[in-house]
Amino acid sequence: MRVLDHLLKAIRDAAVFNPEVQVAPACILWPDRDRQWEAVIPVLQAELPELMILGDYVPEKRSGPAIWLRCVIAGRAEDVSLPEDKTPIVYLPGVSRQDLRAVESCPDHLKPVAELQYRGVIWSQINAKDWTILAWLKSDQGGLGLDVAQDNEAKSAMQLALYRLLDEEVSLLKGKRLDKDYFNTLLTGGDPIRDLLQWLDQGEAFQAGRPEHEWKAFVEVCRSQLAFNPQSEGVLAGSTKLANHEGPWHAVWERYCEAPKRYPHIPGQIRKCQPPVFDLFADDKVAGGWPQWNDNQEINLHRDLLALAKVPAHEARAKIKELEKQHSRRRSLVWTELGEAPLACALEHLSIIAETTKTSLAAGSVDDLAGGYQSWGWRVDDGVLRALAHVDAPSDVEAMTTAVRAVYLPWMEDSARYIQKLLDGASYPGGTCLTAKPASFSPGDCVLFVDGLRFDLGKRLVDSIEARGYEIFEEPAWTALPSVTATGKAAVTPVRDKIRGEDGSPDFEPSVADTGQSLKGGYHLKKLLANAGCSILERSADGDGQGMAWCEFGDIDHEGHDRGWKLAKHIDALILEITDRIAELLAAGWKRVRVVTDHGWLLLPGGLPKIDLPSALADNKWGRCASLKPGATSEDRLYPWYWNPHQYFALADGVSCFKKGEEYTHGGLSLQECLTLQLTVTRGESAQAAASVEFTDVVWKGLRCTVAVVGNFSGLSLDVRSQAGNSLSSVVVGSKPLKDNGTASVVVENEEMEGREATVVLIDTNGSLVAQIGTVIGGDVI
Known part of the structure; x- marks a missing residue:
């Protein structure tokens, strides 16, 4: 049960009586001299329709002067009615039990309710004292019996955080020390590290968007747990501590690294601070909190990659492996997730290219060449694409282009020239239309x-x-x-x-x-x-x-x-x-x-090498192949056309191209092409088993789609998509698993989709499509 539930029960239980010797109390009086409970009375009124307040006449809030309260209790007030099965409760802010004892000397504004103490009951401690928040939380006689600190700071924080405390589960509070840190943490939302990161990210806007008591609680939590005062020290001091992430700030740093994109302005805040001086081989656990250090590392890597243009391939490979040892650690830093280490990320794939291209494919027969490429050679091409995928900025593209060309171009050129030499005057393994194996296709x-x-x-x-x-x-x-x-x-x-x-x-x-x-x-x-x-x-x-x-x-x-x-x-x-x-x-x-x-x-950033073929010799000249004019001769190798072995065409030598600046092209003879x-x-075995499922009914009622299926539908879920195979194109509030009877319903969330074509799909636990049927949203199956 929540603290709120216990409080409601405690107040109502004050009206419990023995009908054998007592009459039902006319009401429950709740005196609160220091107004400790006043802030949460609106919350309690939402749960206690019988709760009234002594105060200004505001009947819609069940508040009014003492004489009006007497009238309500007596059932004589037309402007408010109370539930008949509940004992009325009267909250008395600023009034103590002592104020009510002597009716004759009681203040005039209280006299109409003072008499009620004799016909009603007072919610109070067993020693007849008023219930304070501290007393009710600590007492095991009528209270919760919790371990609560009693210093003034704890009392102050406790009162401010009471509205949050009401929603806490009492079972989770047992055995816990409720002190100022606990209440302040509760007041700030229960997650002080998150709040601290938000403050570092938002600056003054964080304080401006919170009530004064929450800001004070936040400051107190930071002072207590981090020995840091946001009020007096400011955002830049906090950003410096975050970057250094020493002592208690290590937990803050780890939290930031878990989801850095939630706090987009923190890197900029840290960049306003002066970092320590780090040497080239500084420990990334220390230096890695500073984006400036990572920036410098990227600059150094950029310089070293550009320098590869001046060295032979074998030296470039060795240098890349050396750079990988130096920079690989940065891929585990937060700056990588934020996209601020693109060259370090690309270097991972570049090092694979460097290591793999140490071995040449140019050896043995055509079958040997093809076998090597199928086994490991394709990974070089894959590595090039993965490396290039990481870079965007022109300077980074320039560096990666230089590095790729240094180690990749000689390797691909070598294998292309080798296969062209092997097939010069020999049969191409792909054959021609006269020698190729017949196509084999089957029903299904x-x-x-x-x-x-x-x-x-x-x-x-x-x-x-x-x-x-x-x-x-x-x-x-x-x-x-x-x-x-x-x-x-x-x-x-x-x-x-x-x-x-x-x-x-x-x-x-x-x-x-x-x-x-x-x-x-x-x-x-x-x-x-x-x-x-x-x-x-x-x-x-x-x-x-x-x-x-x-x-x-x-x-x-x-x-x-x-x-x-x-x-x-x-x-x-x-x-x-x-x-x-x-x-x-x-x-x-x-x-x-x-x-x-x-x-x-073929793909090569910066463009493939160009080779000349005079236009006067060619009827049609593409990037890597050309058909020659009748009678024309060329130094380029000639190959028979697949569809007509009596017609020959020219292919560019190596990985060169008949056109200048082509980064992507094909038509020639190379393993890549x-x-x-x-x-x-x-389908796999599980999918084959599920494939027997069939739709028996698809019914729309407005934007709700209900289906019925038969077959092996265990573990399947229903979805409606604009593109059957694309889970991101779902148009429903959420996919739903099929019930034991083979039915399920989903609702389209956008009314504007009505009348559009879509696909009803069944998916398994892996997200694979098992069955589908076309439909019109809100209409018929198609």
Whole structure:
């Protein structure tokens, strides 16, 4: 029970009587000479409809003079009525029991109620003294029997904090020492460290937004617990102590580090203070509280990374490893969470690049080369993207660009030249349309085409899908040459055998084998797919899981061409979108989602090296490939076109590019562009078991959606989303678990959503989609 509950009971219990020898008391008088209880009377009146106050005539507040109180008790006042089953209670502020004893000498304004002491009872201590707050809290005879300090500071804090104390559980107060610190802490909200951090963050606005008694209590808590006076010492002194986080301030610092974004102005406050002098190798536990120290560390790291432009690759790798030892500790500091250590964060991935690129891929056969890349080489490309994702400021981008180019460019150039040399005059492992293995697809397959899903991104996608509880089969695959969408997309369709390349095609676009109609624009490709029995699913359509389907999704290649190196900052969001799309398709009933892609790509901040190819020699010149004019010759290597082995085209040497300043491009021959990962995704065992669930009813009543399902629905929850696979697109107040009878209801919180299309989904405990059905909010199933 709360303190309030005990207080209410204690007051009402004063009216308990023995009907065998007594009559019911006319009222309960509550004298309070020092007005200690006055501040909480409004709270008590909300709980005690029978509680009246001696004071000014304000009947709506059940307050009035003594004669009016007599009338109310007698049932003769028309302006207020009391509950018939409760004994009236009269609170007497500024009046003691002694004031009522002698009616003749009693002040005139009290005489009408003085007589009530004989017909009523007085709520008082067993020794007939008035109940003070201290007495009631301490006494075990009619009070709570708590351990309460009795010094003046504790009494003062106790009275100020009484309205907060009323909500405390008595069981939690037993055995606790209630002193001035406890009451002051209670008065300031029960969390003095939070209040201190808010004060440091808000400055004068913190004090201005609080009553004077709460501010005083806050000051007293700081003085007692931290030996610090906010009133006299000020915010900057407190910020200095926070940064140094010594003694009792260590707990304050740890609390700040738990959620620094709640206090956005604290770093600025600390920056106004003068930090101690730290050497280069200062202990981060000491120096790490000062953003100025972290700033200097970032400046030093920036300088050291820029210096890598002047050293050979092997020295750059060694230097990066040295820098990682020096700066890695800063990633555990609060400044990292606040985004103030971007180079230190990027350095983690840069060091992986440096360590991994010590080993060259350029050795052995093509199979050896591919095996090394599949095993560990892709991690270098992944590391580059993860490192670049951390930087924003132009100076940081410059430093990271310099470092990446120092160790990554020679390594990728080496492997590209090696594979080009191996395949000079030899067969490309991806073959041509005449030698490639026939496409193998089965009923229940939905082929999901993702443009530009490079090998390392395929690995990220695997991790994302596995986290949802799905099963995945990975299969490395060589793209069609040249590694551009026009050539590669058609090569991964179920209708590959119905496509050929026309002689003289300059744009690498194949055609329908029977009619010669170009696949450019996609119309004739979709027509081939439809004629072969494939459903064409548009971007938001899911199909019914029957037969086979073709679906295109993902903006990786588009984003890469638009953003250049900044693609790195959007990879995780793009992968999440693809994961959600796969989840939607499996939930719609497809047995397998076959993820395929057309090509990978090269990405290098600062631009890939340029190689010249005179325009006079080329019919069509892309970033990494070109179709030559009839009779033209070039020193660049020539390769047969996948769709027409009698037509050749030129590929840029190494990782160079026919265009200047290209940071993102593809079309050439390299592991990054040509070795991809195809995925087959199915439901895991738990998802397969749950997949038998079916909707039997979806009913809208206004904005409330009620569903009924049958099957294995144990552990499933109901949600309504604007995008089925995106949990952030939920439009309801909250998802709800299905009841034992297979039903659940959810409510759409935004009335403006009524009439819009959405998807009713069932999700398991991992957040994976299990089943879904289209609907119109407030309307019908679609």
